[in-house]
Amino acid sequence: MTTLAEDLALALDLADRADEISLARFRAVDLEVATKPDRTPVTEADLAVERAIRDRLAELRPTDGVLGEEFGTEGSSVRQWIIDPIDGTANFLRGVPVWGTLIALAVDGTPVVGVASSPALGRRWWASTGHGAWTTDAPGTEPRRIGVSGVSQLADASLSFQSLAQWRDAGHLDRLLALSERVWRDRAYGDLWSYTLLAEGLVDIVGEFDVKTYDLAALMPIVDEAGGRFTSIDGAPGAHHGSALATNGHLHEAVLEALHAPH
Known part of the structure; x- marks a missing residue:
């Protein structure tokens, strides 16, 4: 062993x-x-x-x-x-x-x-x-x-969403746009960089679709050990669900609620 x-x-x-x-x-x-x-x-x-x-x-x-x-x-x-x-x-x-x-x-x-x-x-x-x-x-x-940020309000948060095409193809572009209007700023830093910025406390929310286990598995311990939280867009734990939502932890439930609110 x-x-x-x-x-x-x-x-x-x-x-x-x-x-x-x-x-x-x-x-x-x-x-x-x-x-x-x-x-x-x-x-x-x-x-x-x-x-x-x-x-x-x-x-x-x-x-x-x-x-x-x-x-x-x-x-x-x-x-x-x-x-x-x-x-x-x-x-x-x-x-x-x-x-x-x-x-x-x-x-x-x-x-x-x-x-x-x-x-x-x-x-x-x-x-x-x-x-x-x-x-x-x-x-x-x-x-x-490194550690995640202490941002606790969506209005103060920085969001990275990977790409508009991902969210559009998943049928959730409207939800992303609605969330973007509630945060301080939004950017598409992309790929592993979004999650490492989150772990360093420089970004507060990361969300994406069309991802595989190998896209996420290495990033999960980094986010978790930095004090953040990592689930699917639906809030399920693990790297096997085809989507990812990583936050500084403080914002996770608010983001889940915002993404699944009736439109």
Whole structure:
């Protein structure tokens, strides 16, 4: 049996390996890009990062299961590593620096370790259950502990909603627009960055649709350990519901109520 500290150390090592691979191909003029059956893009870097992580896990945690965006589920265990090799692939292939690798370990379906690494931004965030959420502001700098904001009124809150298209396609654009009129400001920071801003206390509400387990699992411990709350848009716990609502905790019930109020 491994300790949580050992699992977190491994996740951070995996992130180092992922960053080396992905950053070397970022803004490469010969980057290979394909379209998956769901019409989303995948680059050679997505595939290479996930292969490298899986190879390392096969060596060091051979009895653990793995779920990855590009190569699916492998193995069956109460311990499962959940990998999004490049969260924000569309940004990556366009040269926008807001993207990163997400690495989680779930035990009995609950994420207990999470690492979000954004090498193009020079940033990394991580957490493990009971040990707080942390970040580094630049490579090689000392880690600092992070926490959510104390904002308690919607009128003072900053909202990040990922994209209008997501909410429109889910049939809830009217609810998003109604919520946006009740908050202080709204932005679409997007992908992992919205959640890390929330964990640092710089954004107070994040909501999105059309998300998979590998999009969310690594971010959940980071938000939770920073003092926030993470559910689906309907308030259900876990990363398996196809939607996400993360807040600083103080605002969660008010946001759920606002999103499900009669219109």
